[in-house]
Amino acid sequence: MTSSQQERAALFTLLRERRREVSWGRIASDVSAEGSALVVLEERTDGELFPAPVSEVDLANAADQLTDWRAAGYQLVTVLDDTYPARLLDIRETPPFLFYRGKLQRHDPGMSIVGSRSASPWALEMAATVAELLVAQNLTVISGLAAGIDAAAHRAALAAGGRTVAFLGTGIARSYPAANAALQEEIGSRGLLLSQFYPDAPPTKQSFPMRNASMSGYGLATIVIEAGEHSGTRIQARLAGEHGRPVILTSRVAESTSWGRALAGAPNVWVVNTLNELRAAIEEVRSAPERLEDALHALLAS
Numbered sequence: 001m002t003s004s005q006q007e008r009a010a011l012f013t014l015l016r017e018r019r020r021e022v023s024w025g026r027i028a029s030d031v032s033a034e035g036s037a038l039v040v041l042e043e044r045t046d047g048e049l050f051p052a053p054v055s056e057v058d059l060a061n062a063a064d065q066l067t068d069w070r071a072a073g074y075q076l077v078t079v080l081d082d083t084y085p086a087r088l089l090d091i092r093e094t095p096p097f098l099f100y101r102g103k104l105q106r107h108d109p110g111m112s113i114v115g116s117r118s119a120s121p122w123a124l125e126m127a128a129t130v131a132e133l134l135v136a137q138n139l140t141v142i143s144g145l146a147a148g149i150d151a152a153a154h155r156a157a158l159a160a161g162g163r164t165v166a167f168l169g170t171g172i173a174r175s176y177p178a179a180n181a182a183l184q185e186e187i188g189s190r191g192l193l194l195s196q197f198y199p200d201a202p203p204t205k206q207s208f209p210m211r212n213a214s215m216s217g218y219g220l221a222t223i224v225i226e227a228g229e230h231s232g233t234r235i236q237a238r239l240a241g242e243h244g245r246p247v248i249l250t251s252r253v254a255e256s257t258s259w260g261r262a263l264a265g266a267p268n269v270w271v272v273n274t275l276n277e278l279r280a281a282i283e284e285v286r287s288a289p290e291r292l293e294d295a296l297h298a299l300l301a302s
Contacts, residue, residue, distance in 0.1 A: 001063060007080050009063040010037035015096060016062065017054050028096040032079045032089060074172060074199050075100050082106070091217035091243050093210065095196035099172040102192035110140025110165065111282070112215045112240075114233050115149030115225035123149060123226035126250065128156035130223055133279060135162030137286065142219045144169065144211055145180055145187070149225050154183060157191075164191040167215045169208040171201035194218075212236035221246040221285045223278075224253050227260075234259045241266060246285045248272060 001009065014027050014037055031037045041054060069076065077084050078097045086106050088094050113130055115123055131141045131153040141157035143150040145166040157164035166187045168176070172195040175181035187193055196214055197207060212235050216222055222240040224247065227233040237259070240247045247269045253260040254271045264271050270281040 004080075005063065005066065006059075007037050008066055008076075008078060009059050010041045011078055011080065011096060012062040012066065013037075013054055013058050014041055017058055023093075024096050025093045028079050028094040029092075031096065032094070035080070037080065069099075069199060072173075072199070075104075077104060085218055087219070088214060088217045091213065093213040093217065093239075095210075095214055097196070099195045099197075099199055100193060101172060101188040102190070104192060108140050108163075108165065108192075108218070109138075109286070110134065110142045110163070110219050111285070112142040112219045112222045112236065113149065113153035113225065114143060114212075114215070114222060114227075114236055116227050116231055116233070117146050117148040117150075119148035119152070119226055123252075124152045127152040127225050129275065130225065130278065131156035131162070131164075132160050133275075133282060135160040137282065139220075139282075139286065140165055142167070142215055144208075144215060145176075145184060147177055147179065151180055151183060154187060154191075158186060165218070166191070166193050167211045167218070168193060168195040168197075169211040170203045171195055171197045171199040173199040174202065176203050208232055209235050213239050216240040216243050216245055219245065221248060221282075223248045223282075224260075225250055227253055227257065229257050229259070231257075237263060241268065244268070246270065246281075246288075248278065248281050248285070250278075 011031060015024060018027060030040050034040050076097060076099055083104055083106055111134055113127055127149045134141050135157055141153050141162060141164040143153045145168060154164045154166060164187055170176045172193060175184050216236050216239045222236055222245060224233055224237055237247050247263060249260055249271050251271055251273045254264040263269050272278040272281055
């Protein structure tokens with residue numbers, strides 16, 4: 001095996017042999033900090049990460065699995081690779097690896113468009129309009145390939161000739177929901193599909209909140225179009241706040257849900273009533289890093 005293959009085998013061994021209470025995010029953080037999965041594997045032999053010593057057989061099994069995935073045509077990037085999406089490295093839930101299809105970019109400025117699967121006609125039209133606004137500003141449209149808001153945003157971005165990234169709540173070998181299989185194929189050909197799960201992994205109760213955390217971390221901000229009181233969208237809105245990412249809510253969300261009303265008064269949250277207000281919020285969020293850099297330069301020059 002090459003050194004890169006050894007590192008990948010070590011990473012997947014860490015993930016498979018870890019104690020149940022040790023999260024994938026913890027493994028990703030430790031490996032990223034050390035710059036080596038092999039080092040973490042060799043140094044953490046005190047029982048903190050593993051219930052039993054890891055053997056050469058475990059490493060060989062992981063290497064065989066990686067070979068099978070490579071033979072099946074699955075593309076993979078890990079936290080050890082220079083091509084791993086940079087913004088995902090600064091959140092607590094960093095995925096240790098991503099299977100992908102399409103054009104992977106380390107730096108990919110964009111915003112998430114999220115909302116209800118059972119969206120109203122107004123919300124579907126609004127999602128498409130917001131996607132077109134992002135494309136017009138050369139921003140990537142990020143969403144989760146679900147029915148409703150997600151699919152409308154993806155389709156509008158593609159129709160406008162823009163870039164769209166879909167985070168899957170399943171393995172990359174699956175199409176979920178089945179109704180969006182053709183859309184998934186198109187995004188894989190023209191944009192980017194990302195999955196933080198093993199290729200054949202089915203949808204689970206835990207996979208969608210994990211997917212939402214990654215969507216939040218990947219983007220510059222999360223835009224919530226329409227959502228119910230118990231919508232899973234509220235998870236991403238909350239996580240975006242924890243990640244230090246801005247949240248943009250339509251007034252419908254802010255007025256119709258208790259979590260929307262609570263968020264409306266929080267720092268780094270915009271509530272928009274019109275397209276002009278939305279456009280202004282997008283521009284302010286997008287320009288914030290540049291304003292911060294200018295302020296730092298001015299401070300250092302003084």
